[in-house]
Amino acid sequence: MTMKEIEPKILSKEEIERIPAGINEEDLLEFEKHVLNSFVEELTPIEAKEPGSAWVKVRAKDGSMKEILDVTSMNWTLTLGFAHPDVNYAVLQQIKRLTHVRYNVSTPARIKLVNKLAELAPGKLKGGRVSLNCEGGGMANEAALKLALMESRGADLFGVFFGGYHGNSLVTMTASQPIHVATRFTSLAQRNFFRMPYPYCYRCLWNYKEGLYGKKDPSCNLECFNLVEQYIRGMAPRKLAGVLIEPNQAGGGQIPAPPEFLLKLKEVCEQEKVFLIYDECQTCMWRCGKYFTLTERYEKELNLDVSPDMMTMTKGIAGGFPLGVLLANPKIRKQFGPSEEHTTFSSDPVAMAASLAAIRVMEEGKYGENCEKMGNKITKRLLEMQEELEVIGDVRGAGLFIGVELVKNKDTREPFNDLCEEMVLLAPEHGLYLGQSMPYLSTKGEILRHNVVKIKPPLIITDEDCDFILENFEIILKEALNKVK
Numbered sequence: 120m121t122m123k124e125i126e127p128k129i130l131s132k133e134e135i136e137r138i139p140a141g142i143n144e145e146d147l148l149e150f151e152k153h154v155l156n157s158f159v160e161e162l163t164p165i166e167a168k169e170p171g172s173a174w175v176k177v178r179a180k181d182g183s184m185k186e187i188l189d190v191t192s193m194n195w196t197l198t199l200g201f202a203h204p205d206v207n208y209a210v211l212q213q214i215k216r217l218t219h220v221r222y223n224v225s226t227p228a229r230i231k232l233v234n235k236l237a238e239l240a241p242g243k244l245k246g247g248r249v250s251l252n253c254e255g256g257g258m259a260n261e262a263a264l265k266l267a268l269m270e271s272r273g274a275d276l277f278g279v280f281f282g283g284y285h286g287n288s289l290v291t292m293t294a295s296q297p298i299h300v301a302t303r304f305t306s307l308a309q310r311n312f313f314r315m316p317y318p319y320c321y322r323c324l325w326n327y328k329e330g331l332y333g334k335k336d337p338s339c340n341l342e343c344f345n346l347v348e349q350y351i352r353g354m355a356p357r358k359l360a361g362v363l364i365e366p367n368q369a370g371g372g373q374i375p376a377p378p379e380f381l382l383k384l385k386e387v388c389e390q391e392k393v394f395l396i397y398d399e400c401q402t403c404m405w406r407c408g409k410y411f412t413l414t415e416r417y418e419k420e421l422n423l424d425v426s427p428d429m430m431t432m433t434k435g436i437a438g439g440f441p442l443g444v445l446l447a448n449p450k451i452r453k454q455f456g457p458s459e460e461h462t463t464f465s466s467d468p469v470a471m472a473a474s475l476a477a478i479r480v481m482e483e484g485k486y487g488e489n490c491e492k493m494g495n496k497i498t499k500r501l502l503e504m505q506e507e508l509e510v511i512g513d514v515r516g517a518g519l520f521i522g523v524e525l526v527k528n529k530d531t532r533e534p535f536n537d538l539c540e541e542m543v544l545l546a547p548e549h550g551l552y553l554g555q556s557m558p559y560l561s562t563k564g565e566i567l568r569h570n571v572v573k574i575k576p577p578l579i580i581t582d583e584d585c586d587f588i589l590e591n592f593e594i595i596l597k598e599a600l601n602k603v604k
């Protein structure tokens with residue numbers, strides 16, 4: 120059934136078309152007076168260079184326009200680039216029929232998406248349970264915590280890891296690496312979380328030195344895991360409900376946990392009947408190459424089933440529309456009651472239709488394979504640059520989930536924070552948006568580490584886009600180096 124075109128009833132088409140089209144000086148001045156958030160960037164994105172491209176046209180404060188290749192995918196979200204036509208067409212079809220519905224109401228898009236995600240789920244999550252929200256990853260993580268609480272008969276403690284990032288709600292902030300001083304309020308629920316060392320092989324707490332390129336030092340015996348194991352087996356302050364971990368820390372600095380660590384973690388959690396929750400908010404949706412999730416990558420490439428009891432996803436999962444997903448092992452029999460997991464917007468079919476289209480485009484367009492290929496090309500060149508340049512300490516990542524760790528000296532590995540900051544600032548002048556890991560701050564507010572540049576462009580990038588990224592990355596790095604020296 121083809122739906123009629125949309126005909127506005129009250130406003131003119133011309134007026135509505137102007138809404139997203141642009142701004143003038145006056146709008147901008149007025150906005151700066153009123154806006155409560157202080158993260159307003161210099162450049163205002165106006166429109167995709169072409170539908171579904173990694174490039175966006177932006178307006179500078181002086182009114183001039185330029186084109187930028189977004190190596191951040193707008194916070195790692197635009198899997199298919201800006202304004203992808205297929206995703207937009209799905210959204211159009213959906214909004215012509217139905218937009219908002221009440222929570223706990225099913226729609227065709229929701230039913231199909233739950234079924235599709237259950238099918239795509241890796242390992243022991245396959246064919247499992249799915250809960251959706253239209254807020255994102257923080258809410259999906261909270262849903263995972265809730266489900267673990269419901270299943271754990273009174274246990275209410277969660278193990279989390281140094282350097283983790285799980286969201287910005289008052290509870291998921293507590294689960295995340297504290298950013299002392301940068302936040303002026305206290306996050307809540309402190310008594311429900313404790314933190315364990317994450318296997319950061321490049322900066323191993325046990326002083327192994329050969330943990331490079333996202334791999335552990337060949338002689339390491341996973342001493343860090345012994346400590347984690349002690350906590351899980353009873354040294355934690357109270358009975359544990361779950362352990363929440365990013366299998367590859369994103370905000371923390373693009374740090375993959377060794378698959379062997381994940382396997383051991385899974386085994387101990389199973390033995391102790393503690394729910395293992397993977398936060399694959401960033402690593403899902405073929406971001407790490409040929410596979411839908413990182414978990415699936417380890418299963419298919421290494422023949423290791425590290426799959427957890429629950430997994431959360433967001434970012435690219437809906438091609439840029441707001442969606443959070445919780446996947447749970449089919450063995451978990453409890454379901455959320457109507458008051459246990461909902462918000463006003465948790466059932467909106469628009470993002471769900473977008474997600475179904477985005478997933479199909481990824482499959483049909485074989486963009487996971489493109490991601491693998493382009494990621495390999497970028498990594499290969501970055502490794503060559505590393506040979507030439509003292510400041511590139513480490514290059515890590517699978518697919519287009521790449522981190523470049525900048526150091527003052529390859530031996531001491533002293534973080535080169537200023538260089539990283541300068542690169543991100545300079546990047547738009549050279550036609551790129553570059554991203555940076557989150558800061559690690561001391562309690563006094565000193566920056567301890569803020570030195571990983573992220574290369575996470577849309578997964579649809581072309582060979583020419585890759586060349587442009589690499590060429591300009593090098594120029595930006597050298598220019599920034601001259602500035603901060």
Ligand SMILES: Cc1ncc(COP(=O)(O)O)c(C=O)c1O
Pocket residue numbers: 254255256257258260284285286287365369370398399400401433434
């Ligand atoms: C690994 C990870 N988990 C959770 C979140 C939180 O997602 P959201 O901002 O959609 O709440 C993020 C966001 O950056 C993330 O990177």
